[in-house]
Amino acid sequence: MELYGLVTLVGVFLLLALEPVLARNPLHHPRLDRWCNNIGLAFTNELIRFFLPLALALVAVDGPWQAFNASSLGLLWGALLAFIIMDFSLYWVHRCSHELRWLWRLHRTHHSDLDMDVTTSFRHHPGEVGLKLVLMSGFIGLLGFTPAHLLTYVLLHRCFALWSHSNIRLPEGLERQLAKVLVTPRVHQIHHSAWQPETDSNYGQILTLWDRLFKTYLSPDQVPCPARFGLEDFRSAEDQRLSALFAQPIR
Known part of the structure; x- marks a missing residue:
């Protein structure tokens, strides 16, 4: 947990320092208000992320309900299998969050941010965070993955969430090459388009492989920078207040 927190803090402060220098898009809305709202959600969500997955995974390890015992693979192969399965599974969880209306009501809090920077990575409704962690932790327990198997993916997932949401422009050639395999900021900004x-x-978390495989990939070479971010139903100042974000799923 300490390592996860350290990676998060270092990543946030590093990207916040780089964004004004390497900005990809101009920010159109008051930064302080957005940061307060997004970080307000982050406090609740990070508590859930810290404690719930490990608690459920520890309960699930060596249970009679296991369909497969990944611990028999050893640390290296178990971590590699966990990386592939987790990234594949989270692609489908993310896609279902758009295609199933009741999940979208929770997930749309993330998409209602009117600008996009590193703090957007924290903008998730606590109901969505809790539900997804219960589902994924149960799945992890079913396969018998240990916390050691999951550590690499958990840390990389946090780094990519911060990076892909950041308002940072990479050299065009470098980003094009990286996007062949990885979710880059320009790839993910398409996903936050208001259209x-x-x-x-572009539902992928770390790899663009799943979007390419299941025909949901939009290349930055084919799609211009989104005209604007956010959702058309939640553009007023009142919609962006922290209290409104908590109430958004039932509005």
Whole structure:
């Protein structure tokens, strides 16, 4: 947990320092208000992320309900298998969060941010965070993965969440090469477009492989920078207040 927290803090402060220098898009809305709202959600969500997955995984290890015992693979192969299965599974969880209306009501809090920077990575409704962690932790327990198997993916997932949401422009050639394999900021900004056909694309967490395989990938070479971010139903100042974000799923 200490390592996870350290990676998060270092990543946030590093990207916040780089964003004004390497900004990809201009920010159109008050930064302080957005940061307060997003970080307000982060406090609740990070508590859930810290304690719930490990508690459920520890309960699930060596249970009679296991379909497979990944601990028999050893640390290296178990971690590699966990990486592939987790990234594949989270692609589908993310995609279902757009395609199933009741999940979208929770997930749309993340998409209602009117600008996009590293703090957007924290903007998730606590109900969505708790539900997804219960589902994924149960799945992890079913396969018998240990916390040691999951550590690499958990840390990489946090790094990529911060990086892919950041307002940082990479050299065009470098980003094009990276996007062949990895979710880059420019790839993920398409997913946060206010235009739904672009929003319903690029669901990948770390790898772009799954989007390419299941035909949901939109390349930055083919799609221009989104005209604007956010959702058309939640653009007023009142919609962006922290209290409104907590209430958003039932509005």
